[in-house]
Amino acid sequence: MKKTIVATTIAASIILGGCSDAQTGSQATVTADPSVASTTVQTAEQAYLALADNYFKDSLKLEPIYATFVGVNDYNDQFGSALTETYLKQRHELNTRYLKQVKAIDRDALSPALQLSYDMFSYDRNVALVSETFPEHFMPMNQFYSTVISMVQLGSGESAQPFNTVQDYTNWLSRLAGFVEWTKLAQTRMDEGIASKVVLPRVLVERIIPQLQAQLVSQPQQSLFYAPITQLPASFTAQEKAQLTQQYTQFIDEQLLPALSQLTDYFQHTYLPMARGSDGWWALPNGKVWYQHLANSHTTTTMSVDEIHQVGLSEVARILSEMDKVRQQVGFEGDLNAFFASLSSEPQYFFNDRQGLIDGYMALKDKINLELPNYFNVMPKADYIVKPVEHFREQSAAGASYDAPAVDGSRPGVFYINTFNLKAQPKWGMTTLSLHEAAPGHHFQIAIKQELSDIPQFQRFGGYTAFEEGWALYAEYLGIEMGMFNDPYQYFGKLSDEMLRAMRLVVDTGLHAKGWSREQAIEYMKDNSPMAESDIIAEVERYMAIPGQALSYKVGQLKILALRAEAEQALGDKFDLKAFHDQILTSGSLPMAVMEQKIHHWVAASKA
Template sequence: MKSPLVAALLLALALPAHAVQAAPPATAAAPASLAAESPADAAFRAIYEKEWAWRQTGGGEASEDSDGPANATRMPDVGAAAQQARLVVWDDVLAQLDTLDTKALSPTNQVNYAIYRDQVYNLAADVRLRAYEMPFNSDSSFWSGISFMARREMKTAKDYRNYIAKLNDVPRYFDQQTENMRAGLKRGFSVPQAVLDGREVSIATVSELKDPTQSPLYAPFRKLPASIPAAEQAELQAQVRQAISGSVVPAFAKLRTFFVSEYVPQARTTLAAEAMPDGKAYYQQQIHEYTTLDLTPQQIHEIGLKEVARIQKEMNDVIKQVGFKGSFAEFLTFLRTDPQFYAKTPDELLHRAAWISKRVDGVIGKYMTLPRARFTIVPVPPDIAPFWTAGRGGMGTYWVNTYNLPARPLYNLPALTLHESDPGHALQGALAAEQGEQPEFRRNAYISAYGEGWGLYSERLGIEMGIYETPYEDFGRLTYEMWRAARLVIDTGVHHKGWTREQALAYLRDHTALSEHEVTTEVDRYISWPGQALSYKLGEIAIVRLRGEAEKALGERFDVKAFHDAVLKQGSVPLPVLDAQIRAYIDANRAP
């Protein structure tokens, strides 16, 4: 008999899937010719192709973690008027989608429809709730995104000139963001004051820059392509130095003044998302956007408590295994303070991460089909490292945070590496990009519940792959799983139940072996970024459950590599869609 909590989760997964006829997930079907399209399929394609083209050429470009189209010569237009204009477009698209007869769509397009409609719904909802008036949190910000512009590939002189033009547009972009934040402050819609202490450091790092050639923004110009004549290279280098000194640095200085003198003093003194204007609707939308489910905060809170209790028992078993004589709290203190568990230099941490990645390379082919793309490992840029998480990965790059080494325990590194590189985000993103039969709105999208659920599942998969070599590393895996379970409790505790910051800090500190630095940065992240932390555990629960169902239904016919391929070939999908697709995979592979 299912518990009420599990039943609630399954209901949230199952109900939307009833409207989706699963497309065969095991093999990639060749694209149907346009001439063979049904009228419904043609109408749907016309809608999403038009909107996607508009979005990619600048219409829907605004995002706190994106600097716009690759060939843009300016930063995004994030002003209130542009935001509302986007809402008009997306509301119109939703109205058009609602006129379609979804039952007349092909099975593949029924899946595409479910994904696309939810994507546009979330874009519209964010504007409708004026989320753009809070364009940063303690983890991510529009100004930190400037640093990552330098990582975009540039080959021609035109590419470099476009980049310089965007740097010169930073003052206008920052001014728009500032006006949006002022509007948020006026109505009580802001990041809580309690998590803003010291956050101007990442702004100051740029605003106090004296030598533009020492900026990460200058890095692409240190060695320009030989195809660009020497005289033009010198001209480009002079222009980028001027853009950094004359545009970027003053814009950061102006932003810092606003942040310190206006934003922090006027920021709200409450913590809960539900305490803001339209707070209950805002938090419920954040839950939907990041989990793709419509569970209530209370249901999620209870799921978290249940997971915390289960994982705690497994952690206690590891403590017995290593023969530690003392309480759970004393064991955590031992892990947080014993020098054997910490790297002495940034290079040591990076080298250990690389070694773990190469050990994964030796076995991963047994578990899933590999993408063509590879990834590199680089340290997190110093201007954002103090408030960034321990690591982050995506297609092409695994960032490892080498700031404050006593806060980066080595026993957590295997789980972190599995999550952020292969078989986690780097692999998942690379495989998604290869799904050429899927529309671009699917290949270029990232759905947190799917992506982060897969990342956490990848940590668990490390057991089968033999990546955890010591009981301490296995405890690190469990502390990472506990961390994600505790997020369900803390996020809903803060934003729905009115928890204080001290309650949240104590809960994470008492249940995980995270360092005190990580405990603080993570809790502040949950306080300032409602809902995002919920995606990991709920996504992993769904994948683990689906694997269990596949193993039970298929018996000896179950193939772990085929199962993982079926999950990964979806790209990035809402959990109800993944549920329907994997059930179709199970049905297709049952014994005749």
């Protein structure tokens, strides 16, 4: 997703170069901000591009860590003021102001590409303003998305935070000081959550505590936050190294470790006793309405929770039938549940050591890469590497995830594999997982999006889970056509992963809208898949922590497949699969309705 997680300027010369207003069909309009008096006259396209550019710059000021991730290093010394009243007010004003400004621009006067961008921009501001009405800031962290873990990763030297100069090192120390303040404010917000009965389920709090305890060491040099000092560049002078070492050691010892200790103590002794016994969002104040909003915002649809639940039940039944066909094909004697048990337990289906699993994925990468040119005109310039999930977070991390490459090309994408429990990583599930997380799944969609040069910045770096996860699940389907599933066991792995996404529709809605318990959700998944129980537990607890997110995979995939089928039928022999993939991947991440609009426009143009 992982997340998350896991989001501006079009060069005017590209779109407007050499074109007069009459040639582009643009109407004259005022500056991007109608409230600012100015005699400058702009076309609608110029006004929209300026607005999108200004919004992106303003959002980076408000979210300095986000700026670092998108390659803007102006705020690398800042943590940001998230959770403060000032921040909440500024975020509201940002969304309100830019929604008003974009409404003042004539959409009909924009090019088709900018009309799509305009629709995305308006959609984002509207959803953000609705999201503000729910008290998400009362639950500022969970076991799946943790600011503490994110900061450890940033400080590892292998993420977006640069550690090349002395200034880089002092920037990070300053950002850590902001993080220390955040740990205190987070406790204040959770206190407000306790008073408002907006708290995490008890089991999720129990998962957070060990993550925090892992950061509590007796010596600063043992802290994961000390990692930058172990990687001091050789170009630094002896004096610079000594000074930075002393500064980091003192800060970790006197400020950071005490702050983390206090946060851990708060979770253990204050928050845990007040955590709720219920597992779903329905139990929170206005929880069902809140969950419907989360379901719609994650899927970028207006589907009701009940409709999503029914789609899930239908898909689970269909995939179970396909799985049974595989059981018969391989000649397994026994029913489907016995087949599940065999695939989940027999030694030949698993690696004996962690490195063997990583090496297996590296070999798959080479195999898949050979086929990709037959299905894509546009492919990412950035490469990706395969790495195991870090030890400190492997017990609660997902089975696999993807991190985007550096925007400037200095760091490849990362396909993370969780090697903690090898019984949760069957050999028969490797092909589909690689297609989903790496190429042509998340790596293609996210890396290509970052590399686009002719769309506003918010499109390059923003995202919608339904699009991104829907594409990754579509990439698994594409693996059939690529010949990746000729082995029936690997095809079963594809069905197993698709089953996971179908079960999510049932379980996520069950937990948060229908009163299901954690145990009920776990049993449902055990009954309908061969997943390892440890994996199922991690999945269910993930849905408890980030409601609605898991709905987006299957909803997005079904929409992309429907649009492809529609285009194939409409264009017949004119249908070009590579061109269809170009259309999906070359505008950034799109809400479902905007993606549908784009494909319809492409089909009409292709017919003509």
